Amino acid sequence: MTSLLTADAVARVRGLPGVDQVGLEQRAAGLATRSIKTTAKKWAIDTAIRMVDLTTLEGADTPGKVRSLCAKAMRPDPSDPSCPAVAAVCVYPSMVPVAAEAVAGSGVHVASVATAFPSGQAPMEVKIADTKAAVAAGAGEIDMVINRGAFLSGRLDEVYEEIVAVKEACGEAHLKVILETGELATYDNVRAASWLAMYAGGDFIKTSTGKVSPAATLPVTLLMLQAVRDFRDETGRQVGVKPAGGIRATKDAMRYLVTVNEVAGEDWLDPDWFRFGASSLLNDLLMQRQKLATGHYSGPDYVTVD
């Protein structure tokens, strides 16, 4: 979808209303006080598990590590077959073939970070080649990073055109656009980058690489949820949201789901439209799930390390 000319997209993004930092953070704090218990908590934990993009993005990743990640993704709790599988596994492009083979036929998607992740500091042809290679190797979802340098120096047209080009290179694969909100610094910038990514054809907008602090925060995610909601009102096209990095506890995941529910609406309460980019969150979800099922807390040795 590249129906907007670059100049039009940039002009619209520049005309967006402002974001009031105090008000936004206050709203996020208010949503975080919702008390989620019993049946609602059970539903939310299972939904959160189904939304996890189980991720390993380390220089030390090996095929063995990726295969065990895939096994966990398909069957997160070996002691309980009723536990749902996660949405996807997320790996570097070189590991995509391993992951694609491991999860084949399971319904778990393979996502890959491309475009010179995490910095994005590579020539355009390299980013395109990176993307194409990941897709060719079997990735159904591409997580790209935006050019933050171009964005911060005001070259929004360049950011827009890069996303358009990567989207084209994705072919059938879904494109998640990582804004790296921690480097964008202001909420106004996050809103602008969100709309730019959506106008350029991104299927998902994602907060962070997980390599920069702060990564995902509730206010930033709230703001991105407002953006996808308003974007659908304007264009009719629905875009997903993926907070990533730093979400480790079930309690936090609940807060994100409450925010999805009350800000964007329940149309987004689905792994097709909301994901958690996380590695350690899953185990906490599993432990809380076991606690709800058995009535007692078992501890970290009752879930698998990978």
Added chain:
Amino acid sequence: MSLFEYAPAPESRAIVDIKPSYGLFIDGEFVDPSDGSAFKSVNPANEEILAEVSSAGQADVDAAMTAARRAYDKVWGPMPGAERAKYLFRIARLIAERSRELAVLESLDNGKPIKESRDVDLPLVSSYFFYYAGWADKLAHAGFGPAPRPLGVAAQVIPWNFPLLMLAWKIAPALACGNTVVLKPAETTPLTALAFAEICQQAELPPGVVNIITGAGETGQTLVSHPGAAKVAFTGSTQVGRQIAKAVAGTDKKLTLELGGKAANIVFADAALDQAVEGIVNGIFFNQGHVCCAGSRLLVQESVAEEVLEKLKRRMETLRLGDPLDKNTDIGAINSAEQLARIKDLTAAGSAEGAQAWSPACDIPESGFWFAPTVFTGVSQAHRIAREEIFGPVLSVLTFRTPDEAIAKANNTPYGLSAGVWTEKGSRILWAATELKAGVVWANTFNKFDATSPFGGLKESGYGREGGRHGLEAYLDV
């Protein structure tokens, strides 16, 4: 049923010990009323009778005034400020320690959501006592001369919308300045004031310094017209405020009145709209709209009116109405059947005069007093709902084209308690704050209170200030 239905998360009421009946708190003791008459305090969320409360007559008011006078002359008045401060700090700490219990009691008796009594009311209540405790030994440096004197006995009457908070606004500065008090809480919400009386005992406050007498309007009338009162302080309706002003006129009593309001909440086109919508919701639906400074008139610039209304309605869909003790409740019960009838009367007038009412789909509990959050569009300045204080979760939406028109409409009201301005432009905030005739002007926020900040109205919203350094003046001979 929605996909993500939150299960009930009720706060336990086991922490609260409500007695079947309460006497009057006079001279440090709970005593029976002289004529034995009583009334009942009900839980507005389910009409359950919570307790029987004594009704004070003339003899009881006399007794309370006498006790307060004696305490003023013998103990509290002569006491050094630093000593008074110790008692106030002790009260503040006890309130903070017992805040969960007091929050639950407040929600039971008043109908407000626990998340507001827990997160807003109680933290503010203790902070007002802490704040004024700090002033008790520094009155000479407050800007009212080298040795400002207390007035004597203060007769205080408070409303039902923030029972404990209004008590704190009245009692904390009065005691800090060296006055003693006789306070009458509203007849629908007396229980937290009676719990406060127990806290005074726990703090070993000298007998007679604080006296709490309960009763209806007649008791209040007897209290404010009592010749022993050196000072009268009232928060409540403009109508009652007028009667009190008449009763006090011609005497040497000092008077502060904090009365009604019909605040304008002005949203300019350049505002951060998503946050402005939050401010509109907080402005009118906070405490079910039972707030004298509620932003009950939304003035929105025509160019963004449609967008703002759409966002507002979508936001209102997520408001949860129901059990005040549920931690997820956003809108609790209307305080009394009388108040509910008044809200219904005024909203019916709104519809009859041609404004369009809209409410989100929400289940109304079968017992208790409830009113769904409502927004009226197509309202003009000539409608009753744009003139009169509704004191309920009802918002009237008006539009404007230019900044001058916004100010003209905002000021076109007999009231002048508060106003709100939403714009990203700093110069416009400063300009609007100068032009608006209101005691408080909030910029890019609403319904924010702080012990250090003075609060009070212009025009029919009353006179005098509470809170902050200014709040001391009302209780000092300056």
